Amino acid sequence: MLARSHRSLHALPCTRRVLGAQIRSPLSQQAVRRKSGPYGYTQAKALVFSQNGEPSEVLKLHTHSISPSLPKRSVLLRALAAPINPADINTIQGTYGSQPSFTSLIGTSSPSAIPGNEGVFEVVATGDSSLPVHKGDWVVPAVAQFGTWRTHAVADVDEVLKINKEGLRATQAATISVxxxxxxxxxxxxxxxxxxxxxxxxxxxxxxxxxxxxxxxxxxxxxxxxxxxxxxxxxxxxxxxxxxxxxxxxxxxxxxxxxxxxxxxxxxxxxxxxxxxxxxxxxxxxxxxxxxxxxxxxxxxxxxxxxxxxxxxxxxxxxxxxxxxxxxxxxxxxxxxxxxxxxxxxxRWNQQDAAGRKHMIDYIVDLIREGKLRDVPLREVAWNWETDASVLAQEVQGGLKGFKGGKGIFVFGDT
Amino acid sequence: MLARSHRSLHALPCTRRVLGAQIRSPLSQQAVRRKSGPYGYTQAKALVFSQNGEPSEVLKLHTHSISPSLPKRSVLLRALAAPINPADINTIQGTYGSQPSFTSLIGTSSPSAIPGNEGVFEVVATGDSSLPVHKGDWVVPAVAQFGTWRTHAVADVDEVLKINKEGLRATQAATISVxxxxxxxxxxxxxxxxxxxxxxxxxxxxxxxxxxxxxxxxxxxxxxxxxxxxxxxxxxxxxxxxxxxxxxxxxxxxxxxxxxxxxxxxxxxxxxxxxxxxxxxxxxxxxxxxxxxxxxxxxxxxxxxxxxxxxxxxxxxxxxxxxxxxxxxxxxxxxxxxxxxxxxxxxRWNQQDAAGRKHMIDYIVDLIREGKLRDVPLREVAWNWETDASVLAQEVQGGLKGFKGGKGIFVFGDT
Structure with a gap:
């Protein structure tokens, strides 16, 4: 799953500074995208903002690399789908009730945050085989402000919640959490x-x-x-x-x-x-x-x-x-x-009742699978490796306008 | 207690129509006030309103007589003190959350209501000696919109709550209920x-x-x-x-x-x-x-x-x-x-938790007696038999204006 053999190896911007647990070894500057393999780095992109403002102005697309050596309690995730919710936009604007911490963990030049509260990821690797999630599982964030608007993430296993993916579309799974x-x-x-x-x-x-x-x-x-x-x-x-x-x-x-x-x-x-x-x-x-x-x-x-x-x-x-x-x-x-x-x-409730949340998510997933809870109308926004930052930022910017014929949702393709 | 021997027997308006349980036998028209005695009628006055409006315009002082033959579960009460609260004024104006029923029970020519939610009364007679309150006891209303702005009342024993009067002034006892x-x-x-x-x-x-x-x-x-x-x-x-x-x-x-x-x-x-x-x-x-x-x-x-x-x-x-x-x-x-x-x-709470209310009133009365809960500043308004309706109505009218140096309270003297 880490390797996407059909990926073109064209020139890409690359992270100079890599900080924090998520990125194990600094990368030297290079002009080509690395192929990822069992022992290779994963190339990742994330929408980030380092100051509050209108999404079209403050959102940047940041490219970085993730080391294959995962901490024991961590999992490497590949994004499948992540919706654009009003709360996400308000967070970027700075009008939301809480503000994510700005960090340099993924090597941005200024401390930044990754928006997106909701989404579904596929587990591509785990730090230890005894963890309760395994390669191929689908997980949703178990914590607020996980930062779902990114192609890949490394997370502590406690920060995600495994869902039963059987019979579910990624867009369905991505829209249950909020x-x-x-x-x-x-x-x-x-x-x-x-x-x-x-x-x-x-x-x-x-x-x-x-x-x-x-x-x-x-x-x-x-x-x-x-x-x-x-x-x-x-x-x-x-x-x-x-x-x-x-x-x-x-x-x-x-x-x-x-x-x-x-x-x-x-x-x-x-x-x-x-x-x-x-x-x-x-x-x-x-x-x-x-x-x-x-x-x-x-x-x-x-x-x-x-x-x-x-x-x-x-x-x-x-x-x-x-x-x-x-x-x-x-x-x-x-x-x-x-x-x-x-x-x-x-x-707030998620923080205070983790067990109740798991029960609820399982219940909702079952309803969706049984066709008893139907999706909201969605407008799929393809996010591939080549997708331009401005395309993504404009979709976010438009997300607060009414009557759009569906909630925007990033659907990750070739990333 | 029914008899007030020093009372002057000057000419008084008297009730023509007497209706309801409170007044047992119709009185013939008469020009003198009856003396009341163990078997005599009690002459009573009440502020009443028969339509909503400004207190100075709609309040009337109605005189009526109360029969000495009380129903078994009833008590005859003499008012000692009754404050003028904003809620009482709003009730007269018709802006309060509930409206008392207009009745002809005390023989008013139009169906009327007696304002006043709060006050203290002395028991002057009971319908049966086995009732839990006795002559000389002090009671406060146990129900909303009891109608305390009157010299006397006949009430069902369940409509009042006996308080321990020891060491209390009437004005203190009158201001605990609200x-x-x-x-x-x-x-x-x-x-x-x-x-x-x-x-x-x-x-x-x-x-x-x-x-x-x-x-x-x-x-x-x-x-x-x-x-x-x-x-x-x-x-x-x-x-x-x-x-x-x-x-x-x-x-x-x-x-x-x-x-x-x-x-x-x-x-x-x-x-x-x-x-x-x-x-x-x-x-x-x-x-x-x-x-x-x-x-x-x-x-x-x-x-x-x-x-x-x-x-x-x-x-x-x-x-x-x-x-x-x-x-x-x-x-x-x-x-x-x-x-x-x-x-x-x-x-609402009074209606829903009578037992809790009794406990609370006893507790508050004890605090007042012990000097631990001090009165609000009061401006005593004497209400004697001769007090003119307009004097009383004006006091009520002024009750919503601020900075008056005290809450108005009717203190009943020679009634």
Whole structure:
């Protein structure tokens, strides 16, 4: 797997300075790409940024070499696919909640970070045969900010999670860690409260109860996963989408989400109109059916409307803020209607419950394999050895713009 | 106790229509006030409103008579003191979260409600000697919207809670049910989270830990009680007050709160300034000491600043919205800092945990008796039989204006 015999050995930029555990021996300057073999170096490329800013300006493609002598607890990985998520872009821009450390580990001239939280890799070599992963296995990152936008990586075995690859496409495996996981975790953790007598804690929406949740950004990766997981777990969903450019496109998206299992799909215009209150009453049988949970990834007015749509003691969970506007919360909603407002950050949860995460990933992978959890529409971006840095950076730059007909995902070919 | 022998028997308006259980036998029209005796009627007055609006316009003083033949489970009560709380005024205005039922039970010509959530009454007669309260006992309402702004009441024995009156002033007993109770309950119910692994529940600030909480409106009844209870329980408080009219008055208030046990007192101006972040870092030893809980009774910018001042995974509890502005919440505070935002409504909690409420009231009464929980500054408003309706209504109307040198409290004299 290390050797790609058909690779052309044309001139390539090469790393001058090589630092850290990942690169065992410095390479002398050379003009040709080394072939890699059982004892050879692996040539790798990674998108990196050494300062925050717009992706098209700050992302560089850095080429380096990875030594074949792996530390005992390490694995050498080859990237198969890695999506471009809004959180990744925000991380590059510096507006995300945490910032990766800038290091010189892969020999960049300035300390840099590799973006990408999500992706799937194939194990090409391990430091020790007794490790729980083996050559040919597929793994996903077990830690936040793993840096998936690179052709190869050396990682500690504890930093990855093996998944059962049987029957999975790489693009499917690459997109489970963030979006379906977020949806899974929010639906599992929150719901109608057990009430003040239980200490104002949250309890899950009861599986099979037909209880409602409501979400904006329903067309997002998280939104689509929530629709499908909710349906599988016997919940019902009210889904808010932005109007598309034409009515036909809006109807087409509505049909798509309904096909996934959405019970109700409304446009944001409807949702923010005066009529929504009455429409909601109709949906919920005049309020007799409770809406215990709201998912917000937009913020601003849309978030306020989600909070208002909840039934008494409902919880609104924010996992994003695409509108870049704060949530305006009438105090009375909190006091008299007992609405609770919290946030969800997958990275935090991943850190705190590794066992729960493994269980969840296995569960999601099984659902995908069984065809019960469908992918979001993806726009594949080929990343081959020759792909130019600017092509990759432009794809990232475009990733925050709406209505693109799919989430961008790097699919690694000849690397 | 029913008879007040020194009462003058001058002409009084009298009830024509008498309805409901409270009034056993209709009274014929008469021009003199009846003396009450063991078998006599009790003459009573109540502030009532039959439509929402400004207190000075909609409050009327209604006179009626109470039959001496009480139902077995009922008690006849004489009011001793009843404060004027913002929630009472909002109820009259119709802006409160719940609305009392308008009834004709005390014979008003239009269906009406009696305002007043808080107060203390003396038991003057009981329907049965086996009831758990007896003549001479002091009781406080056990239910919301009891209607305390009246000279007398007939209540079901379950609607009141006996308190140990020994060593208490009536004004002290009258002011425990709402404000100290709210402070007690919020401090007991919320605090630094046990973390996502514990299901994102809330846990109490640990007693004796020296953990911080922060509150705006620190000069309010709830605020003062929170300072004192917090101090008693080994917590520390950061207290935000509005600037008074002169710097001297501000300093005087600061000294007053410090004397009660406030660790830090800041003005709203300081609190909303750019410098606050650094000042907060200084207070909390550069963030090493966590602020796990925020109390908000203001809303608007002040609430946002409370939320921002919290440490990771802190909870902001809103129990009021004096500024009448929604809370603006940056989504990142919820997601990355894991701030949780909830409301607290005492009425709801009272309904759901009667046993906990009794325990709490006894505890608070004991603290007051021992001098460990001091009253808010009160401005006593005498309510005697002759007191004019307009005098009472004006006191209520003025109750929402700030800086009055004390919370208004009706003190019942010759009624």
């Amino acid at each position: 979006n379906p996981s977020t949806a899974y975790r929010i639906l599992r953790a929150y719901g109608p409260s057990a009430g003040i007598s239980a200490g104002l804690g949250m309890r899950p929406l009861e599986v099979g109860s037909g209880q409602w949740f409501i979400q904006n950004g329903a067309n997002s990766g998280v939104g689509r996963a929530a629709i499908q997981l909710g349906r599988l777990w016997g919940l019902r969903s009210i889904n808010v989408i932005r109007e598309r450019e034409s009515e036909q496109e809006t109807e087409s998206l509505r049909a798509e989400l309904t096909e996934l299992g959405a019970d109700v799909v409304v446009t944001e215009k409807q949702f923010l109109s005066r009529e929504w209150k009455d429409q909601l009453a109709e949906i919920t049988n005049k309020g007799r059916e409770h809406i215990g949970l709201g998912l917000n990834c937009v913020g601003g007015k849309s978030a306020t409307a989600v909070a208002r749509s909840l039934s008494e003691s409902g919880t609104m969970v924010s996992y994003g803020g695409m509108a870049r506007q704060p949530i305006a919360l009438p105090v009375g909603l909190l006091i008299f209607k007992d609405i609770r407002v919290v946030g969800f950050w997958l990275s | 404000n100290p109770s709210t402070a007690y309950r919020i401090l007991r119910a919320y605090g630094p989270s046990a973390g996502i692994s514990a299901g994102l529940g809330m846990r109490p600030l640990e007693v004796g830990s020296g953990q911080w909480f922060i509150q705006n409106g620190a000069n309010s009844g709830v605020g003062r009680a929170a300072i004192q209870l917090g101090r008693l329980w080994g917590l520390r408080s950061i207290n935000v007050i509005r600037e008074r009219e002169s710097e001297q008055e501000t300093e005087s208030l600061r000294a007053e709160l410090t004397e009660l046990g406030a660790d830090v007192v800041v003005t709203e101006k300081q609190f909303l300034s750019r410098e606050w972040k650094d000042q907060l870092a200084e207070i909390t030893n550069k963030g090493r000491e966590h602020i796990g809980l925020g109390l908000n009774c203001v809303g608007g910018k002040s609430a946002t600043a409370v939320a921002r001042s919290l440490s990771e995974s802190g909870t902001m509890v809103s129990y009021g919205g004096m500024a009448r502005q929604p809370i603006a919440l940056p989504v990142g505070l919820l997601i990355f800092k894991d701030i949780r935002v909830v409301g607290f409504w005492l009425s």
